[in-house]
Amino acid sequence: MNLLNELMQETEKCINCGFCESVCPTLPFMGYRATYGARGRVFISRESLRELNSTGVISLNIGDSIFSCLECYACYYVCPAGVNPGKVSQMMRTIINRENKNRKNVADMIVRAIIRRKNPLGIRERMSSWAADIDFDRKSDTLLYTGGMYQLMAYSSFLSRIEGKLDVKTVERLASILKDKPELLGLIAIPERRMKERMEKILRDIVFLLKRSGIDFNYLDKEEPYSGAFLYELGYMDEFINYGKYLRDLFLSRGIKRIITLDPHTHEALKILYPKYVENFNFQVYHYLELINLQLRKGNERFVYHQPCHFTMHEDFDVPLGFITKMGVTILPDRNGKSNFCCGGPAELLYPKLANSISNERFKQLKEKGGDRIITACPICFANLSKDSTVFDISEVIREYLNK
Amino acid sequence: MDLREFIDIVGKDNVLTDKVDVIPYTKDASFFTGKIPYAVLLPQNVNQVSSIMRICQRDDIQVTVRGGGSSLTGSSILAEEGVILSMARFDRILETAIEDRYVVAEAGVKLDYLNSHLSKYGHFYPPDPASSIAATVGGSISTNAGGLRAAMYGATKEWVLGLEVVLPDGTIIQTGGKVLKRSIGYDLTALMVGSEGTLGVITKAILKIAPLPESYGRIMVYYKSIEEAGRAISSLKKRGITPLIAEFMDRISMDSITHTKGIKFPEDAQYLLLIDISSTHESLDKKLNEAAEILKSTDILGMRITKDPEEMAVMYQARKGLYSSQLSEREKPGEYVIIGDIVVPASRLPKTLSEIKGSIENYGLKVALFGHIGDGNIHANIFADVNNSEQMKRVNDFMMELGRIALRNEGSVSSEHGIGIEKIELLKEEYRYKNSLKNLDIMREIKKIFDPKNILNRGKMF
Ligand SMILES: Cc1cc2nc3c(=O)[nH]c(=O)nc-3n(C[C@H](O)[C@H](O)[C@H](O)COP(=O)(O)OP(=O)(O)OC[C@H]3O[C@@H](n4cnc5c(N)ncnc54)[C@H](O)[C@@H]3O)c2cc1C
Ligand code: SF4
Ligand code: SF4
Numbered sequence: 001m002n003l004l005n006e007l008m009q010e011t012e013k014c015i016n017c018g019f020c021e022s023v024c025p026t027l028p029f030m031g032y033r034a035t036y037g038a039r040g041r042v043f044i045s046r047e048s049l050r051e052l053n054s055t056g057v058i059s060l061n062i063g064d065s066i067f068s069c070l071e072c073y074a075c076y077y078v079c080p081a082g083v084n085p086g087k088v089s090q091m092m093r094t095i096i097n098r099e100n101k102n103r104k105n106v107a108d109m110i111v112r113a114i115i116r117r118k119n120p121l122g123i124r125e126r127m128s129s130w131a132a133d134i135d136f137d138r139k140s141d142t143l144l145y146t147g148g149m150y151q152l153m154a155y156s157s158f159l160s161r162i163e164g165k166l167d168v169k170t171v172e173r174l175a176s177i178l179k180d181k182p183e184l185l186g187l188i189a190i191p192e193r194r195m196k197e198r199m200e201k202i203l204r205d206i207v208f209l210l211k212r213s214g215i216d217f218n219y220l221d222k223e224e225p226y227s228g229a230f231l232y233e234l235g236y237m238d239e240f241i242n243y244g245k246y247l248r249d250l251f252l253s254r255g256i257k258r259i260i261t262l263d264p265h266t267h268e269a270l271k272i273l274y275p276k277y278v279e280n281f282n283f284q285v286y287h288y289l290e291l292i293n294l295q296l297r298k299g300n301e302r303f304v305y306h307q308p309c310h311f312t313m314h315e316d317f318d319v320p321l322g323f324i325t326k327m328g329v330t331i332l333p334d335r336n337g338k339s340n341f342c343c344g345g346p347a348e349l350l351y352p353k354l355a356n357s358i359s360n361e362r363f364k365q366l367k368e369k370g371g372d373r374i375i376t377a378c379p380i381c382f383a384n385l386s387k388d389s390t391v392f393d394i395s396e397v398i399r400e401y402l403n404k
Numbered sequence: 405m406d407l408r409e410f411i412d413i414v415g416k417d418n419v420l421t422d423k424v425d426v427i428p429y430t431k432d433a434s435f436f437t438g439k440i441p442y443a444v445l446l447p448q449n450v451n452q453v454s455s456i457m458r459i460c461q462r463d464d465i466q467v468t469v470r471g472g473g474s475s476l477t478g479s480s481i482l483a484e485e486g487v488i489l490s491m492a493r494f495d496r497i498l499e500t501a502i503e504d505r506y507v508v509a510e511a512g513v514k515l516d517y518l519n520s521h522l523s524k525y526g527h528f529y530p531p532d533p534a535s536s537i538a539a540t541v542g543g544s545i546s547t548n549a550g551g552l553r554a555a556m557y558g559a560t561k562e563w564v565l566g567l568e569v570v571l572p573d574g575t576i577i578q579t580g581g582k583v584l585k586r587s588i589g590y591d592l593t594a595l596m597v598g599s600e601g602t603l604g605v606i607t608k609a610i611l612k613i614a615p616l617p618e619s620y621g622r623i624m625v626y627y628k629s630i631e632e633a634g635r636a637i638s639s640l641k642k643r644g645i646t647p648l649i650a651e652f653m654d655r656i657s658m659d660s661i662t663h664t665k666g667i668k669f670p671e672d673a674q675y676l677l678l679i680d681i682s683s684t685h686e687s688l689d690k691k692l693n694e695a696a697e698i699l700k701s702t703d704i705l706g707m708r709i710t711k712d713p714e715e716m717a718v719m720y721q722a723r724k725g726l727y728s729s730q731l732s733e734r735e736k737p738g739e740y741v742i743i744g745d746i747v748v749p750a751s752r753l754p755k756t757l758s759e760i761k762g763s764i765e766n767y768g769l770k771v772a773l774f775g776h777i778g779d780g781n782i783h784a785n786i787f788a789d790v791n792n793s794e795q796m797k798r799v800n801d802f803m804m805e806l807g808r809i810a811l812r813n814e815g816s817v818s819s820e821h822g823i824g825i826e827k828i829e830l831l832k833e834e835y836r837y838k839n840s841l842k843n844l845d846i847m848r849e850i851k852k853i854f855d856p857k858n859i860l861n862r863g864k865m866f
Contacts, residue, residue: 012737017433018474018538022514031417032446032492034428039473043428060424078537080728334520 003237004049007091011046013081014039020075020085023335025342026068029357035065038075038085045092052095063102064168066092068351070358071233072309072342074335093235105175106350107234113182115239118225119148121159121189122182127151128221130200134207137216142258143251144210144217147227147266150203153383154196155189160352162188168351195383202379205395206262206288212402213292217260225250227266232273233346244278251283258284260291264310264317264378272314289319289377289394295403301328303397304371306362306385308378309340320377320394327401331371341365345380359384373397405442405465413455418446418493429488430481432473433535435740435790436825438481441488448493450568450576450607456489457605458574460859467572468861469601471512471543474535476743477824479547479600483863491542494607497521506565506582507613511542511606518611527613530557533820534724542606548598550820552724555650555778556682557614559820561597568608569596572855582610595850600822601861603854617682620648621692622716626673626705630654630761630773633675634753636702637777640679641750645695649680650778651723657774660729661722670706677777678723680716730772730785742799744771744784744806748815753780756813760784760806767802769795781819804830811837823865831865 020038021027027037034040044065048058069089076084096102113122127148136144166174178185210217228247231240247270251259261267271285303324311317316337324330335341344358363385366374376382377394385391410419420426421443430438442465447453460467466486473480482488494510497518501507502525509518515529515536522528532551533539539549545567550559557563566580580586580593596603627633633652640647653661653676658669669676679699683691692709699707710716722729730741748756757773760782764771775782784806788799807817807830817830835843848866851858 009737013731013734015433015731015740016431016473017535018472019535022472022516022538027492028495032490033420033425034444034473034490035425040428043431044424047427060427061422062424065424080725081731082728 003091003094004053007045007088007095008049008053010083010088010091011042011049014042014046014083015081016043017080019078019080020083023074023078023339024085025072025074025344025358025361026070026347026354029354029361030068036068041065041069041089041092042083042085045088048092049095052099058095058099058101061102062092063096063104066096066102067104067107067234068347068354070309070342070344070346072340072346073313074309074340074342077338077340090233090235094237097235104350105172105179109175109179109182109185110230110349111234111236111239112179113185114226114228114231115243117182120152120226120230121155122185123155123189124148124225125222127224128219130203131207131219131221134204134219136219138218140216140218141255142215142217142260143254143256144207144219144262145227145259145266145270146203146224146262147229148224149227149263149266150199150379151196153199153379154191156348157192157195157383159189160348160355199379202393202395203262205399209292209294209395209398210260210288213294215260215291218254218256220254227269229265229269232269237277240273241277244274244281247274248278248281256283258286260286260288262288263380264308265380268310268314287317287319289323292398294398296323296326296398296401297403298326299328299401301373302331302371303328304331304333304366304369304374305336306333306343306366306374306376306381307336307340308376308381309342310378312337312340320375323394323398324375327397331369333365333369335365343376343381343384345384348380348384355384360387363387407443409459410443410445410456413452414445414447418448420444420446426488429470429473429490432475432478432480434476434478434481434824434826435742436478436481438468438478438483439485441482442486444488444490446490446493450570453489453570453605453607454574454576457570457572460487461572461574461857464857465859466862467859469542469546469605471540471546472514472535472538474538474543475547475824476745476821477826479822479824479861479864480543483825483861486859486862489605491540491605491607494542498608500525501582502527502613504582505584505613506610508608508610509541510608511540513541515539515541515544522613523616526616528616529563529611529613531560531563534727541609541611545597545606545609546600547822548820550776550779550781552649552651552776554776554781554820556646556648558779561594563612564593564597564609565612566610567593567596567606569604569606571604572857572859577604580610584612598822600824600865602851602865603860617648619685619688619711620680620682621688621709621711622719623679623681623692623696623699624708624719625677625679625699626670626707627675627677627703628672628705629703630675630757631754632703633677634755634757634777636677636699637753638751639698639702640695643698645681645691645698647679647695647778648682649678651678651775652676652777653678653723653726653774654772656733656770656772657726657730660733660772661726664729664732665718665722665725667718667722673705678719726774727785734787736789739787739789742786742788742803743821744786744803745781745819745821746784746806746810746815746817747779747781747819748810748813750780752813752815753777753782756782756809756815759809759813763802763805763809767798767805769798769802771802780815804833807833808837825864828865
């Protein structure tokens with residue numbers, strides 16, 4: 001089925017009940033304007049598709065509504081008609097990108113940097129400094145693949161802070177200049193020192209845990225490209241598929257058979273999305289937590305777990321929860337799993353103020369549970385939620401709880 | 405339309421006029437499409453609502469108040485050109501008084517959110533329409549919403565102690581209060597319940613709350629005949645047993661749950677009764693057995709009793725999500741499931757149900773029957789393509805007939821969804837049947853006192 005038909009079928013199923021709107025994190029923080037909630041997104045998509053079908057154009061300004069969706073799928077889990085407004089937004093972005101009218105320069109800028117420089121900020125070569133003194137098994141057919149995700153957080157939090165100080169129009173204007181010169185993007189990509197150190201420590205902790213579990217692996221150092229997840233999330237489907245082919249060929253040329261991923265977005269791209277859209281993308285993909293097999297201490301600490309949305313979307317990936325339960329007392333926030341509440345991170349580069357409001361709200365919800373520490377298992381969630389010293393990446397805590 | 409005054413009141417960001425921002429407000433959960441609003445206004449406090457209403461009254465601007473926009477009768481969309489007043493930003497719970505058994509909430513608070521707050525105190529607000537995730541305090545009061553628990557706790561009207569209301573001329577009034585009873589003349593709080601946004605704008609409500617039931621168990625009974633299922637409820641009531649929940653569903657409904665949730669039901673069962681009995685821990689078994697014995701005296705195909713919280717939760721969610729399951733049985737996207745909603749006294753259930761069955765056959769429609777049978781509320785969900793005019797004519801005729809069946813059996817044409825646009829004719833039918841068309845005149849006069857220029861929700865109810 002072509003994209004237009006698939007989208008029309010999906011949006012025509014909607015009965016406008018508003019259930020999705022009640023759980024959509026963007027709605028309250030965009031002033032309760034219906035267009036910025038799940039039901040509104042489905043509605044304006046349906047109207048636009050009908051128009052596109054009959055006149056060949058979309059006249060409504062739907063860009064900000066569609067691009068501000070977090071693709072967290074909280075809406076999908078409550079929809080009585082089986083509609084997925086998050087998926088509708090993702091697919092509508094593809095329509096918008098093809099249509100040209102409602103495109104976002106910031107998105108175009110990121111996409112071009114990924115395609116040309118294999119990194120969303122065009123700084124691939126800066127992604128491997130954390131690994132300078134680590135010995136990798138250069139002959140291994142298993143690859144540790146960071147996709148640069150943890151590393152990028154030090155840069156994106158800096159950028160979003162600057163963006164947050166500017167108005168959306170200025171940011172869009174800047175992006176329209178930078179999108180043709182991804183090499184310049186690197187000049188304004190300055191890392192936040194503390195975040196950089198923390199992220200590099202997390203990466204080294206993960207390597208430590210894997211090695212302790214007896215696993216050998218290679219790493220692509222300065223050549224390691226980004227995963228392409230953004231291309232999919234921003235709706236650049238043709239680009240995503242081509243990028244997948246590039247990754248596939250790169251991995252094959254290095255004799256890679258197994259890939260170890262570290263974060264939910266990269267994991268989802270490699271394990272679920274590329275095999276679906278790219279021919280012969282057949283690698284064995286594991287999340288590193290699936291491979292760690294170590295004795296842990298049991299303590300009394302109370303851990304509040306923020307489950308990343310992308311660990312619920314396609315399969316209930318509850319391995320992190322298993323670790324947390326082994327180490328201490330698990331506390332789940334009221335909204336969790338299939339009644340999730342996003343960290344706000346996906347909006348960080350395009351709508352930094354929105355992302356910040358959502359992450360503040362989520363942080364408050366997590367704090368209210370009264371645990372000793374907040375744990376998450378995603379660099380985006382971590383970067384957005386680490387608003388005090390009680391927030392940890394799961395790898396850090398596992399390392400602490402290792403039986404010496 | 406000059407919007408500057410509105411912008412002065414609520415700020416530029418809270419006056420929506422771009423087409424992309426206002427068109428979502430042309431739909432609620434009914435199959436009607438409303439007029440495109442001139443503007444959508446998003447006030448945040450009572451004074452802002454008051455100033456807005458004063459301007460609207462002065463300039464004759466039509467206003468439709470919108471809560472969760474989950475109305476099934478077209479009551480929260482504009483029937484005539486005007487503005488939408490969204491209560492979404494009234495989202496705070498202001499006071500929780502456990503000792504005095506009330507909670508004060510703003511009108512835009514969603515019912516599930518309210519209950520998740522109250523559960524921390526071991527209490528709850530009983531009205532639980534299946535739309536409780538989306539329905540607001542103001543919207544559910546304005547439609548006198550019912551729900552699964554109405555069998556024991558009654559509909560919304562039993563739970564509203566007092567209101568803050570803005571009248572069309574901008575006056576702010578307080579009705580009722582924080583005490584459980586009072587006798588001070590006409591009950592204006594009661595008048596607002598079910599008024600569907602035609603008399604005033606509810607900004608705040610004082611709601612009665614109750615402790616969560618100590619324990620409860622469930623009996624599921626299967627029947628071959630619809631009359632027998634109806635008889636079961638009247639037998640329970642006759643013996644003084646009021647279930648916490650008493651729901652029924654037919655085979656189409658059971659099949660839709662099997663398809664979507666994987667829950668299986670006995671093959672020969674045509675109807676299922678789902679009955680919850682609440683009690684203290686000590687006497688729960690005794691009460692469950694008592695009810696089971698009474699049910700066994702009817703012609704049942706099978707019975708299952710459980711106190712397992714997980715098993716009960718699965719079935720409760722399946723029942724609450726029944727409408728969703730039915731949606732997945734639609735033959736094509738775009739087809740609607742139009743909900744018929746009538747009520748009769750419990751003793752009339754057997755006869756009513758069999759008359760409805762006959763009528764469905766006459767009209768040649770696909771209809772699923774289910775409902776809150778504990779309080780005599782029957783839903784007849786019709787699968788219909790709203791673009792097929794011949795079929796829609798049959799649907800409308802069937803809806804009228806359904807209403808008449810309810811009236812012949814001493815019931816009512818609308819149990820809990822209200823009148824809106826959908827049931828204007830049925831409302832007349834009810835009072836005509838009762839030789840009481842005068843009631844409509846009285847209602848119109850009341851409306852005139854509250855809203856002399858008829859600016860609130862014009863084109864609804866009458
Ligand atoms: C899937 C589904 C299941 C449902 N199940 C049930 C059920 O089991 N029981 C039941 O009773 N109903 C049910 N409904 C119907 C509907 O959800 C309820 O009537 C609900 O209470 C409406 O609340 P709302 O906040 O969405 O109101 P809206 O739809 O926004 O408004 C309803 C009416 O109230 C008025 N209104 C809203 N807020 C205010 C206010 N603050 N002041 C004055 N007027 C106001 C509006 O103008 C309108 O006339 C269901 C609907 C759906 C979609
Ligand atoms: S919950 Fe589903 S059916 Fe209801 S408004 Fe949202 S997308 Fe539409
Ligand atoms: S995916 Fe998340 S942000 Fe997007 S519409 Fe659904 S609930 Fe809202």
